[in-house]
Amino acid sequence: MVNLSGIIAIAGKPGLYKVLAQGKNNLVVSSLANGKKMAALATDRISALEDISIYTHDEDVLLKQVYFNIYNKENGGKAISHKEDISALKDYLLEVLPNYDEERVYPSDIKKLFQWYNMIQEAGMLELVEEEKAAEESKAASSEEEE
Numbered sequence: 001m002v003n004l005s006g007i008i009a010i011a012g013k014p015g016l017y018k019v020l021a022q023g024k025n026n027l028v029v030s031s032l033a034n035g036k037k038m039a040a041l042a043t044d045r046i047s048a049l050e051d052i053s054i055y056t057h058d059e060d061v062l063l064k065q066v067y068f069n070i071y072n073k074e075n076g077g078k079a080i081s082h083k084e085d086i087s088a089l090k091d092y093l094l095e096v097l098p099n100y101d102e103e104r105v106y107p108s109d110i111k112k113l114f115q116w117y118n119m120i121q122e123a124g125m126l127e128l129v130e131e132e133k134a135a136e137e138s139k140a141a142s143s144e145e146e147e
Contacts (some may be wrong), residue, residue: 002067003127004049004076007032007120011045016119032123049116054109067094067117071126078122082115089114 006019008029017029020037027040041047053060070079073096077131080092086107093100120126 002064002071003119003129004024004067004120007125008040009047009049009116010040011047013044014064016049016116021110024035032119032125036077047113054097054100054113055104056097058099061097061100061128066113066131067120067126068128070117076121076126079114080141082111082113082118086110 008016008017008019008027009015011028017038017040018032019027025042027046028037029040030037037061048140049063050064054063054066073079080089082089082125089107089110091104093113098125099109
């Protein structure tokens with residue numbers, strides 16, 4: 001799997017951000033594109049990439065699994081550009097996620113999927129984690145929160 005923890009998208013702001021610190025009513029983040037730091041307020045619509053999934057005809061597939069498939073296809077390199085023709089992007093997505101739901105996954109979603117992958121890859125943040133290790137880390141984090 002690809003580790004997407006700590007990477008967020010903020011509605012209305014271009015690009016992706018890495019969470020650096022958490023305050024009472026905001027997050028301190030840095031842009032993956034230029035490293036510029038800023039505050040993301042509690043009123044901002046923030047999406048954690050690790051929580052995003054893609055619709056398929058079966059059950060939804062987490063974005064980190066789709067990115068893992070792309071990572072394997074490209075040997076860790078860049079994917080197709082989000083600026084390519086939408087039919088080329090759809091064909092590519094069918095290669096890495098053959099059963100995605102073409103009616104519920106919009107062209108804008110597909111473009112964003114590839115744009116984000118390439119941003120993360122360019123920033124050198126495509127970090128692979130073993131599934132068992134990721135599950136253990138998640139379990140340990142949730143048990144710490146309960147204490």
